[in-house]
Amino acid sequence: MIVLGIETTCDETAAALVERKDNGRGRILANIVLSQIADHAAFGGVVPEIAARAHAEALDLLISRAMREADCGFDKIDGVAAAAGPGLIGGVIVGLTTAKAIALVRDKPLIAVNHLEAHALTARLIDYVPFPYLLFLASGGHTQIVAVRGVGDYVRLGTTLDDAVGEAFDKTAKLLGLGYPGGPQVEQEARKGNAARFALPRPMAGRADCDFSFSGLKTALRLEAEKVAPLTDQDVADLCAAFQQAVVDVVADRLRQGLRMFRDRFGMPSSLVAAGGVAANESIRGAMSGIAFEHGTVLVVPPPELCTDNGAMIAWAGAERLALGLTDGLDFSPRARWPLSEVAKPAPAAPAATAKPAPRSLATPLAPPRGGAAAPAEAKSPPVPDDGAKGG
Ligand code: ADP
Ligand code: MG
Secondary structure, rough: EEEEEEEEOEEEEEEEEEEEEEOOOOOEEEEEEOOOOHHHHHHHOOHHHHHHHHHHHHHHHHHHHHHHOOOHHHOOOOOOEEEEOOOHHHHHHHHHHHHHHHHHHHOOOOEEHHEEEEEEHHHHHHHHOOOOOOEEEOOOEEEEEEEEEOOOOOEEEEEEEOOHHHHHHHHHHHHHOOOOHHHHHHHHOOOOOOHOOOOOOOOOHHHHHOOOHHHHHHHHHHHHHHHHOOOHHHHHHHHHHHHHHHHHHHHHHHHHHHHHHHHHHOOOOOOOOOOOOOHHHHHHHHHHHHHHHOOOEEEEOHHHHOOOOHHHHHHHHHHHHHHOOOOEEEOOOOOOOOOOOOOOOOOOOOOOOOOOOOOOOOOOOOOOOOOOOOOOOOOOOOOOOOOOOOOO
16 A cells, blocks of 8 residues: 655654555655754744744645655555644644645545654564564654554653753753754764763663653753853863763663563563654664663664654554554544554454454544544553643
């Protein structure tokens, strides 16, 4: 099957076409991403209203470019998937409404994809990673450790209590006068710096849960910077190195704890999977690979263009859901907040003795509609804020 995927939840406008073969393997036919970084750079973060307008201006063109590149007409696609949340609501509305229009006019099934679910399933598009696995999602808007047990079956083990890890990189860069987005610049500066010069805290390390907190680290860094201001180039490099090392240590500690929790509850994971823009950071990847090895598993990191927001991951998640008969109605509401625990699961298989060959219409959802109906609460998930994307 071929699915068109649309992503507009934050600061990338993206459209892609992905094929899912009958054996479950995936292939990207086209994957076009237009980053809005330049539109937001002057503000040091994503401005929601600017983002929504930029999505509205670019999306139609991007979809037609993707269709041309894949040499694929609307008649050849089997479904239209759009990220329906969580994210900045103006952008989500643009992408989901466009997908609904195509689905209605072309009489195709609509798949309203949870953006976090798309990040969670990307490793299966590139590597056909088997369930279950442990996901570390680290981007500008999200920091989550998730047990991925199947399509629609996610258990969040840990999340941030305040800033996302990418956001902490961005705020550090802003404080030190580096450009936006901050992650790559902080990493570059850190290579020239001495991490031992400044003593920064390792927030949450050693705790029995696997949650994160970065706001104290940010404040500690500001206080250290104020002590040595005005900053020389070497000061900036040393501060970046100290900050990055603190993040690496915290991530390592939290992931070790996440892997322990995973094994206690679900047995051995097939792999440790990274997703989100922060996975581009070499020090963080190095630490993750060591931890995976320690725990007798392997690290899977999708290529950078599939770690950051993109349309292929939405198309792929749409294809995985469509293959299970999970589609959505044209009345599906865009969601600024949408925890993974509220993503619809496939209906449980009927017992073999009573199972009748039920007609399977792709246009008929096999699970209750998402977005409206109350979903069962996730066991022990604390009410923390990382269910929606943030503006800058
Ligand atoms: P979002 O769109 O939710 O902000 P993305 O997946 O597009 O997230 O990733 C962007 C985030 O990743 C930014 O916060 C950026 O600073 C961070 N990032 C990118 N590259 C690196 C890197 N090399 N080191 C650390 N953080 C990085
Ligand atoms: Mg982004």
